Each structure stands twice: as structure tokens, then as C-alpha cells.
Amino acid sequence: MIVLDLALKSLRNRAFSTSLTVGSIALSVALLIGVENVRTGMRESFSNTISQTDLIVGVKGGTIQLLLYSVFGMGAPTENISWEAHREWAEHPAVAWTIPYSLGDSHRGFRVVGTNEDFFRHYRYRGGQEIALAEGRANEDLFDVTLGADVAAELNYGLGDEVAVTHGLGEVGFVNHDHMPFTVSGVLARTFTPVDRAIYVTLEGMEAIHWEDGAPPASDDEHDHEHPVDIAIEDVEVTQVTSFFVGTTNRRDVLQLQRQINDHEDEPMMAVIPGVALNEMWQGIGYAETGLRLVTIFVVLVGLLGMLVSLYTSLNERRREMAILRAVGAGPNRIVALLVMESACLAAAGAIAGLVLVYGLLAAGQPIVEAQTGLFIPIRPPGLVEWLFLGAVVAAGFLMGFVPALKAYRTALHDGLAVRV
């Protein structure tokens, strides 16, 4: 205990260099924990995008690709599946509900998603929260659109504004259907998921976007439409969807249903379990994460090396102190213990300060990040990984303390009681 007391008092005496050292370790630890926190936060945020959906069904292809385009609005679908196939599965006894999606178009960089009222009824995110309208009503008519919160905010659209939809993805599409008179009927409440960055139209509306010359291809129609506005939604036939979400009546049926869909021979389709596909995706980007983690670990090592340098360079001016300690009966082992203790205390103080710093920053930054990027970073108490990291930092500080300590040990043995200052 006397050694700990000496170590603490010695560190306090060198307050400036101690606080610099603790500060640099704290910053590095904050980076380490912060990256870890944001990383898991991102994962959580991704996982929170979709909730209570048991299967995502689309055309056969890559599972991650299906997940990306149907849930996260990233990448392009390759092919569609027929409306009949969707209906067939929607009526399967194990299926409680489906949400059909028709994808592939955009408006000024935002995705246009064709879906129906099932989206509003069944879509869940972050632990079962429902889609809600901030203003207006859900799109019901052929040329109604409902905007995600970000779309409305960034494009400065309000109820009643006209929206021109582009065929194809990207800023400028192949055909600009300026004459397609889509009108904003509602704006969704913010969800902090990709839902905020999409424009919702009816499945029929989506079909309408794809008409050539702005008229339905069905020439046997008894009416002669002069303008698409005159077409009623009931007159439009939905022929295909890109993918659909499935909720089962009983979750135990999920695997069996998945197998049935995958093995179905009429139309090549596949069903993926969102959680499984997400895990696959994380495995894919695991290398980048490992790299990032390695970098932050090296930053911590640099912080600890700074401590090492500071302790080591202080040794020369502490030779007198070591001689006094020797004179009052401290063996060289106690000198070693003193320096190791100082090093471990610095590392521990740095670790604790870093923990406080990172949670302070997260608490302060969370609303800002949320407002700026729409990314919700949940603040979690330090988990096992964080405690392991902190323990490793203190252990590394403890071990590194042996470098100056062994130097002091040799000096103490050499100097004995005779130090000429």
C-alpha cells in the first residue's frame, strides 16, 4: 500500500506531465471505445431497419444483394418476379402478411418505391415501431406519392407539390416523364432508417411510370385516354413486383417456408431470412472492421508509448528519490514496484478518463449525427468487449511499466546511496 501511496503522490507532484499522459491515453482509449461503439451502433442501426419480417423474397441471385436493394435502398435489382407468383405465396397458409415492393426508379437521387397499403400496415422497424404519417394521407391514388422524411426535408416538398419521376436509377434517368403528374399526398414521420430516403407510390403508379408514351399499353381498353390523369387506379393491372417481405403466422414455419420458396420450380425465386443475410453482410465487411480496430489499437499503443517516454525521461531527475528510498530500506524490487504502479495508475486513469470522454462525446454528438445523417447511434453501456479493451489497456500499461522500472532497478543498484546531483 505504501508503494501505491508513493506512486499516486509522485504522479500528483508531476501534475502537468501526468495530465498530458493521461490525456493522450484517454484520447486513444476514447477512439478505441468510440469506434467500437459506433461500429456496433451501425450494426444495430442496420438491424433496426427491419423488424418482424421473417423472409424477404426476390428473384434468385445474391442474398446480400437482395437485402441491400429491398431493405437498404442500395444497388439495383436485376429482375422482377410476377405478380401471380407473389399472390400465390401471399395466400400460402403459413403466410400471415406480405409487403410487395416494386423498385428500380428514382426521383432526383431518391428511390421511388412502389408498394401498397400493406407497407403501412405491416412494416416494422426498431423493435416493432410502425410507419406513421407526419402530415397528409398515405398514397392511395394512381398518381399519389408519400415522401420519406428526408426527401421532404431535402427537396423542400410539401403536400400538393408535383413530382416528376425518372425511369431508371440515378440522378438523371433515360426517360424523363415530366408529364407524369405525381402529386405529394403525405409525408412520413422520421424513422432514422432508409425509409426516410424513399418516395412511395402505389404498385399501379409504378406500372404507370413504365408506360411508353405516357399511356397504358392495353390498346383493347375501351377508353381512349388523352391524358394519364384520366386513368383510374382500378384500370391499371399490376404485372410484376421486385421483391416482397413475408410475415409468417407461426415463426416456427419460417425455415420450412423458406425451403419451399427456394425449391419452387415455376419461377426461380429465393427467400432469405433478414438476420441471416445481415450476418452474412457483416462477415463480408469484417475485414474492414478488423482493419479499423487494428488502427485504433495501434493508436492506443502510441498513447501508452507516450507514457513510457514520459516515465523513462523522468527517471534521471528521480535518481535522488530512488537513493532516498533505498536508504530508508526499499529494496530494488520496491523501486520496480513503484514505477510499475505509476505506469499502471496512468493507464488506468487514462482508461477511465477515456471512457468518460467517449460517453460524453457520444451523448453530445448523438442528436447532431442524427440530425445531419439520419443515422441513429444508440448509446449502450460498455459491454464485455469494452471492458476487455479497458482491462487490456491497464494490463499493457502495467507491463510497459517494467521498461522504466528495470532501468530504475539497474540505476538504483548502481547508484546505491551515492548520487551526485
Add this chain to the structure above:
Amino acid sequence: MTFAIDLENLRFRYGGGPWVLDIPELTLDRGERAFLFGPSGSGKTTLLGVLAGVLEADKGRVGVLGRDLATLSAAARDAFRAEHIGYVFQMFNLIPYLSVIDNITLPARMNPERRARVDGAGVKQTALRLAASLEIDDLLRKPVTELSVGQQQRVAACRALIGSPELVIADEPTSSLDFDRREAFLRLLFLQCERAGSTLVFVSHDRTLEGMFTRSISLPEINEAALR
């Protein structure tokens, strides 16, 4: 009753260098106040290091308080020093980051035997009493870095004396004091050594102080290494 110090054919050198100490014989009775003198380089500080058990003799017997330090391990010598020996340096005696009282009580906190030897009043009370007897009790709240050299040496004397060690070694503790203070310091040191029953080995090259001691030892005369 054993001697406080009895050396026999003591030889010491640093590494493989020339002999620094070669003392055929030296004995010192308990309770004496010994004045050990010699010019710079005659091996005074080295001898003190050997007596304190910090330096290990290469040959011969290093009898201190009846124990032969030459037969003890380094750790045992450290423990022996902590328990039985008080040490005062020439200067810079104090640990800068400890308070005056913490500096004084350091040996007692370092070694349980030394703590046990503090009389019933407790370590802190004993430190206060020693401080009062060396007339520094008004300085206890000051940071040690603000003490004058004379004050520092008195704090160091208190530290050497706490727990009444049988042997007090002082390495030119008065060389940075002016003459009046030198005498005053010595009288206080003698008084406390007497009270504690400690033997005092006092090293100096200043022979004006010699008359105050009961025994006077010229290191160049007993150390044959210095003759060569």
C-alpha cells in the same frame, strides 16, 4: 554485548576496478558517537554504503549490530537496513512529493519491524515529538521544497531517528550549514541518538567538529586501499 560495527579484512571495489576499501580491522562500541573523516575520494561514502548494506563487500566480515552483512542476501540487507539503520544524506534528503510528516514517517511505513519499534504513542505522534525536539514542528504543513537546507536536514534527522534504530549513519549532513547551525544541529542529533540509544557514525571532512564526538576515526589511516 556485540559491537555496533566490527569489520575484518573488508575489501570492496566497484565492478572490476581497483580496490576502494581495504580495511583490516575496525570496531565501534555501541552507543558511541563516531567521527569518521578523510579527504574526498578516501572512500567515506563507499564505506557507508557497505555498512548500510546497499553495497556488497567483496571479501571479509561486515559486522553491523552483531550480524555479518556479508552473509546476508541483498533483500535481507535491505530489510536489515530498514529495521536497524537511520541514514542522513549530505543534502537533498527529502522526497519532494511527500509532506514533511510523510517524509519523517517513511521508514516506519516501509518496514513493519521499524513500525513496531515506535513507542506506544503511534507513528504520527512519534514523528510529531521528534519534530518538536528538533524544533521543526512549525514547519510540518510546509511543502518540503520550501524548506531551507538546515530545515531539510532536521527533517532528515527525524526520519533517521524514527523507530529508534540502533545505528544512525550521517554522511556529511552539516556540510551545507553555516557554523552556528552546524553545532545546533549536532547537539540536537546527539541528544536524540542518546535518547534512542543509537550509535552514531558521522562522516565529515570538517575536523573542527571532531571535538564533539566520543571517537574519531581517520579513514585514510585504517583503509589501506587509500594508501596506494
